[in-house]
Amino acid sequence: xxxxxxxxxxxxxxxxxxxxxxxxxxxxxxxxxxxxxxxxxxxxxxxxxxxxxxxxxxxxxxxxxxxxxxxxxxxxxxxxxxxxxxxxxxxxxxxxxxxxxxxxxxxxxxxxxxxxxxxxxxxxxxxxxxxxxxxxxxxxxxxxxxxxxxxxxxxxxxxxxxxxxxxxxxxxxxxxxxxxxxxxxxxxxxxxxxxxxxxxxxxxxxxxxxxxxxxxxxxxxxxxxxxxxxxxxxxxxxxxxxxxxxxxxxxxxxxxxxxxxxxxxxxxxxxxxxxxxxxxxxxxxxxxxxxxxxxxxxxxxxxxxxxxxxxxxxxxxxxxxxxxxxxxxxxxxxxxxxxxxxxxxxxxxxxxxxxxxxxxxxxxxxxxxxxxxxxxxxxxxxxxxxxxxxxxxxxxxxxxxxxxxxxxxxxxxxxxxxxxxxxxxxxxxxxxxxxxxxxxxxxxxxxxxxxxxxxxxxxxxxxxxxxxxxxxxxxxxxxxxxxxxxxxxxxxxxxxxxxxxxxxxxxxxxxxxxxxxxxxxxxxxxxxxxxxxxxxxxxxxxxxxxxxxxxxxxxxxxxxxxxxxxxxxxxxxxxxxxxxxxxxxxxxxxxxxxxxxx
Amino acid sequence: xxxxxxxxxxxxxxxxxxxxxxxxxxxxxxxxxxxxxxxxxxxxxxxxxxxxxxxxxxxxxxxxxxxxxxxxxxxxxxxxxxxxxxxxxxxxxxxxxxxxxxxxxxxxxxxxxxxxxxxxxxxxxxxxxxxxxxxxxxxxxxxxxxxxxxxxxxxxxxxxxxxxxxxxxxxxxxxxxxxxxxxxxxxxxxxxxxxxxxxxxxxxxxxxxxxxxxxxxxxxxxxxxxxxxxxxxxxxxxxxxxxxxxxxxxxxxxxxxxxxxxxx
Numbered sequence: 001x002x003x004x005x006x007x008x009x010x011x012x013x014x015x016x017x018x019x020x021x022x023x024x025x026x027x028x029x030x031x032x033x034x035x036x037x038x039x040x041x042x043x044x045x046x047x048x049x050x051x052x053x054x055x056x057x058x059x060x061x062x063x064x065x066x067x068x069x070x071x072x073x074x075x076x077x078x079x080x081x082x083x084x085x086x087x088x089x090x091x092x093x094x095x096x097x098x099x100x101x102x103x104x105x106x107x108x109x110x111x112x113x114x115x116x117x118x119x120x121x122x123x124x125x126x127x128x129x130x131x132x133x134x135x136x137x138x139x140x141x142x143x144x145x146x147x148x149x150x151x152x153x154x155x156x157x158x159x160x161x162x163x164x165x166x167x168x169x170x171x172x173x174x175x176x177x178x179x180x181x182x183x184x185x186x187x188x189x190x191x192x193x194x195x196x197x198x199x200x201x202x203x204x205x206x207x208x209x210x211x212x213x214x215x216x217x218x219x220x221x222x223x224x225x226x227x228x229x230x231x232x233x234x235x236x237x238x239x240x241x242x243x244x245x246x247x248x249x250x251x252x253x254x255x256x257x258x259x260x261x262x263x264x265x266x267x268x269x270x271x272x273x274x275x276x277x278x279x280x281x282x283x284x285x286x287x288x289x290x291x292x293x294x295x296x297x298x299x300x301x302x303x304x305x306x307x308x309x310x311x312x313x314x315x316x317x318x319x320x321x322x323x324x325x326x327x328x329x330x331x332x333x334x335x336x337x338x339x340x341x342x343x344x345x346x347x348x349x350x351x352x353x354x355x356x357x358x359x360x361x362x363x364x365x366x367x368x369x370x371x372x373x374x375x376x377x378x379x380x381x382x383x384x385x386x387x388x389x390x391x392x393x394x395x396x397x398x399x400x401x402x403x404x405x406x407x408x409x410x411x412x413x414x415x416x417x418x419x420x421x422x423x424x425x426x427x428x429x430x431x432x433x434x435x436x437x438x439x440x441x442x443x444x445x446x447x448x449x450x451x452x453x454x455x456x457x458x459x460x461x462x463x464x465x466x467x468x469x470x471x472x473x474x475x476x477x478x479x480x481x482x483x484x485x486x487x488x489x490x491x492x493x494x495x496x497x498x499x500x501x502x503x504x505x506x507x508x509x510x511x512x513x514x515x516x517x518x519x520x521x522x523x524x525x526x527x528x529x530x531x532x533x534x535x536x537x538x539x540x541x542x543x544x545x546x547x548x549x550x551x552x553x554x555x556x557x558x559x560x561x562x563x564x565x566x567x568x569x570x571x572x573x574x575x576x577x578x579x580x581x582x583x584x585x586x587x588x589x590x591x592x593x594x595x596x597x598x
Numbered sequence: 599x600x601x602x603x604x605x606x607x608x609x610x611x612x613x614x615x616x617x618x619x620x621x622x623x624x625x626x627x628x629x630x631x632x633x634x635x636x637x638x639x640x641x642x643x644x645x646x647x648x649x650x651x652x653x654x655x656x657x658x659x660x661x662x663x664x665x666x667x668x669x670x671x672x673x674x675x676x677x678x679x680x681x682x683x684x685x686x687x688x689x690x691x692x693x694x695x696x697x698x699x700x701x702x703x704x705x706x707x708x709x710x711x712x713x714x715x716x717x718x719x720x721x722x723x724x725x726x727x728x729x730x731x732x733x734x735x736x737x738x739x740x741x742x743x744x745x746x747x748x749x750x751x752x753x754x755x756x757x758x759x760x761x762x763x764x765x766x767x768x769x770x771x772x773x774x775x776x777x778x779x780x781x782x783x784x785x786x787x788x789x790x791x792x793x794x795x796x797x798x799x800x801x802x803x804x805x806x807x808x809x810x811x812x813x814x815x816x817x818x819x820x821x822x823x824x825x826x827x828x829x830x831x832x833x834x835x836x837x838x839x840x841x842x843x844x845x846x847x848x849x850x851x852x853x854x855x856x857x858x859x860x861x862x
Contacts, residue, residue, distance in 0.1 A: 033686050037693055037806045044800045076803025089803050595629075 012330070012356040013421050015505055016469055017435045022515035026094065026329030028321060029517055035095055038080070042102035045075060050106045054395065057108050057231035060223060065112055065231060066146060066190045073143020077103070078117055082125065083345075086137035093332045093349075094325065097273040101324075104277025107399050108231030114274055115186035115232075116140070118267050120147020123195045123259050124210060126346050127251035132210060136193060148191035150182035150211075150237055151260055158412045161206055161257050165198035165239065169246070176200070176249065178209065178217070178242040184406075188220055189233030196239065197256045206256030210248040217242035228398030265353045267407045269331070269360040272324045272367035275403050279317040279367075279374040282396050284595040286310065286381045291594055293383075300381070307587035308580075309377040311535075314590055315583075317374060318529070318598050319536045320367040323509035327359035358420045361413040362502050368403035368410060375400040414498035415491065421501065422480065422487075436477030439470045443567045457523065457530075461511045461537045464574055468504045468544050471571035475500065475548045478564060482555045496551035500544050507540035528589045529598060531582040538577050545572040616763075616785075617673045618662045619720055620696065621730035621742065623651040624680055624687040628735070638830045648687050653731020655691065656798040657791035661761055662729050663695040664796060670763050673697055675723070679706045679715050685814065693801035693809040700815050707824035709737075713745030714822030720750060726785040727768065732757055732792040740790070747788035755781055759794030 031039070049071050050057070056064055072078055081096040082088020096117075103110050121140045124132055124147075139145040156163040165180025180198055185191075194211040211218070221236035251259055287310055290301035300306050335352030339345050353360070379386035379393045386393045404410045425432035476497050483490055514533040518526045548568045556564055590597060626632070627647045635642040650659075665671040676699040678688045688699045700719060706712040720728060728750070733740035740756075747754030759778070760771035770781045770789060801809075841858075843851045855862045 033689065034806060034810065037690060037801060037809075038803065040690075041800050041802070041806065048798075048800065074802065075800060080803065089807060 011430070012334075013358045013424055013430050015359075015508060016421065016472060016501070017430070017432065019466075020508065020512055022512045022519065025326045025509070025512045025516060027513045027516050028325050029520065031098065035098055038091075038095060039098055039102050041075060042077065042099055045072060045077065046103065046106050046109075050109045054107055054231070058395070060189075060231060060233070065109070065233065068109055069112060069116060069143050069146060072103075072113060073141075077113075078121075078143045079141035080117075082121070082137060082141040086125070086133060087141045088137075093335070094328045097270065097324065097328045100270045100273040101277035101321075104274030105281035107278075107395060108229045110274055110278070111229050111232040111402075112187055114267075114270060115149065116143075116147050118270055119149035119195070119263055120187060120191070120193070122263050122266060123149070123208060123250060124193075126262070126350055127208070127255070127259050128210070129247075131247070132250070136210065140193065145192035146187055146190055147193045147195070148185050148187040148237075149263075150185050150194050150196040152184050153181060154183050158409060160197075160260055163197060163199065163206060165196070167198045167200045167207065167209065167244070169200070170243075174246055176209065176244045176246060178211065178239040178244050180239050182237045182239070184224070185235055185237045187233055188235035188237050189223065194218075194237065195250065197260060198239075200253055203254050205254040206260065207253050208250040208256040208259050209244050210250055211239070211242065211244055215242055215244060226402075228395070228401055230398075262350050262354060264408060265357045265360045268364035268413065269324065269327060269353075269356075271403060271407045272320065272360075272363035273328075275367040275371040275400075276317060276321045276324060278396070278400065279313070279320070279371045280596040282371075282374050282378045282393075283310070283313045283317060283590070285392055285396075286313065286378045287590055287596070288594055289385075290381050291591060293385075300383075301587075301591045304584070306381055307591070308583055309381055310590050311583035311587040313374045313377055314586060314596060314598060315532045315535055316370040317596065318532050319506045319510040320363070320370045322513040323359070323506045324363045324367060326509045326512065327356050327363055330359065331356045358417055358424075358501075359505065361408070361417045361420070362505050364407060365410045365413045365417075365498070366502050366506050368400075371400045371403060411491075411495070414502075415494050417498045417501055418476070418494050419488070421476075432473065432477070435469075436473045439473045439567075440477065442470065443474070443563055457518065458511065458515050460575065461533060464537055464541055464572075465504070465508045465511060467571040467573070468500075468507065468540065471544055471548050471568055472497070472500045472504055474564060474567055474571065475551050478560075479551060479555060490554070493551050493554055496547040496554075499547040500551075503540040503543045503547075507537045510536050528586050531585050532598065534577060535579050535582045535586070538574055538579055541572045541574045545569070548572070615672045616665075616670060616727065617675065617723065617725045618665065618671050618727045618729060619716075619723070619725040620654065620659045620662045620674060620676050620691075621716060621728065621746070622654050622659070622676050622678045622688055622691045622699075623731070623734040623736075623742075624648045624678065624684045625651045625734050625736040632833070634831050634833065638832065639828070641831065648684075650687055650691050651731050651734045651736075652798075653733060653735070653790075653792060655694070655731075657793065657795040658729035658731050658789075659691060659694060659696070660796035660799055661791060662727075663799075665727075665761075665763060666695075671727070675700065675725075677702065677716055677719060679704055679712050679819075681705055682816075688814060689809045690801065692812045692814070693805040694799060695805060696812070698813040698815065700817055702819050703816050704819035707828075708826040709739045709741040710745055710826070711822050711824040713742045713749055715819050716742070717746045717749035718820040718822065719817060720746070726766075726787075727763070728752070728786070728788040729761075730788070730790050732790045743788050743790040750786060750788070752786040752788050753783050754788045754790075755783060756790045758789045758791050761789060761791070761795055 049068055076089060077099060079088035080091045080099050081093060084090045100114060103113050124136050140147050151160055153163045153165060167176040167178045169176055178198055192213050196209045196211045197206045200207050217240045219238045224234045226234060290306050291299050293300050331353050334355045335348045338348035338351055375397045379397050382391055382393045385391045424430040479487055479493055510533050514526060514529045517529055545568060552561060552564045627649050630646050633642040662674045666674050674696045676688060676691050676696045678684055679702040688701060692699055702715040702719060704715060706715065728746055730743040744754045755770045755772055757773045758770050759773055762769045766785050768783050768787060770783060772779050772781065
């Protein structure tokens, strides 16, 4: 690949219009020895310090969570990707994703960890001045200080920029006086440092401030009573004439919303990583139970109905994981490329991440919904015991639910996925028009009956995925044309388009991962992975068809509708495939290994 | 509880720089399903994941590191016998700590050969204390440590549960049948460790990153032959189901223990 092509290969959102070569994606089977050691440290940390204490954590035993954070800090887990100059280990983004994934099985601890290392630390690291970074980052990196992030307010959630918190400069120009009420603040109970968003005077946009707990005028409400993640400290934080030194304004005035959005891009893919780790853990627990629990004289893992669930849990998790690490690598490559062009490393990191904001939103939605499926069927596999608060599925089920809500609800993220894609097209960054017109032209032409191409191990799936892209381009292109400015208000259509994009991206990521893996290990060693890919791509076709159909029927009629429906059928057509047998094969392997093993 | 003090050897050649050698064995992860191959004459290691033998890691290595941290020992060296594929495991041990590691580049056949390789190397450096686990969890021979001691003409203490070092002597508690024994021993000594000697640790990020740059010296094995050969392996019989006997029916229980379980 020459340089121009390399640059082209790293653009976010381009998966819709370009083919990605399998060798260019990162797959989790490529972790190096050091990364595997770090992962093992995380797993051991959970096994020794967190898992045996889950009940105590959920009861919010005084001092326990900060103590666990200190323990994690002592192992270096709070500073994986903090630059070495600030006391961190300067590891790449993928490694920090891996740590997030592994600690993702830690229930409330994982929420405290993610909030501290993500939204609690990164705004200062990415937007702070040298002085601010030198003062705060080393202590956040070691865990001596714990971080929290105050954006949401009682009346300002998804609409973050509408917050009522205000900051006013004192007459002597030395302080901002901060007033406001912040809600759902993770780690509030023990945080030392708060990144607080508020508007200065009557500004249109938010600004961000670094607020120390010791500043005057901060009070906390009692802990919220939550459905799940009960061990995570979540409180309201009140700022009553809180005096913040002017040097604690983070970045420039009115730059707060941008900070919030950019930090969320990272937070979203990280949330995806955490939920993948939780999914794997729940699957292992469920398989182990299915192998032990006997009914009608046999372990329930021998029954097809249970095997289906186990296979499906693993298929979805494998697929989500394929997408998450593909995008992580892309973000890293984009960042590295920007650094090469002379950009400041931290700016490059933000820019590189932003380039893959579409993928980050996709992964947030997909991986959190995968975990929801996994825990739901986890409860079901446990049967009556699944409903018992004495058994592990109860906690997993309740703790999973928040992931579809925080870091931007899945609905907001779905809308963002489509919105960002279309905005990039409008700005000319992403050429959707050309390919969309080509697909429109194809609708008029004679369908491809196949048969001419050479059959290879992946030719079918590659063809299906190429069809999915056409389906998305056709429906999205037509929706834009028909609905024009109204599209933003047609949220149902936006949801349909987002679902199509998500299925496309995840299906393609899975196919690319398995193709690369077969290249590394050979076909024989990847039988189950091939089955996972085939089932996933097959099901993706159905889902894309259903979403496409709903969208088309909502905005098109007459001949146009008929023609688009014919196109949609053609673009999502798959050959008959025995998914039952494939799921049986996948489940058999999982049951034999007695754990998630892909 | 019995308490025995052994006589102290006087023929040690202790130096003020206390050097510890920790023997590290690579063993299959405990969750590995063991499969046989070649007509049950070999273990099929395909797809096996390996770990550091827990007795070597949790007790021997960690106690050695504690002795260095407390300023008692000056050098902690790790040694393993194995081909290049054992390096990830020895680097994992280095991530926990230790100054350097040695890999004797050989596939050892039996404990005697392993002990010879290690003893031959140990002689070239001169260690005051050699620590190993009480056994490896794969072959469970529990004999490498004692053989090393014999080959080095050093004392040996097995089943240690506590090791304290002062000057040129170690006070070692060891488990014995029904109780505990406390030994006083002079260097050089080989001690095989078990639970109680130290607490397991988790490698931290600093250790993991340092492991990459610590010396891992590959040493050509000396000409040491094995004295045993494994003829064949046999899988344990599949676990039979549990038979429930009513507490009112002791006669049936006695009969089953006699005729089926054949234990009475």
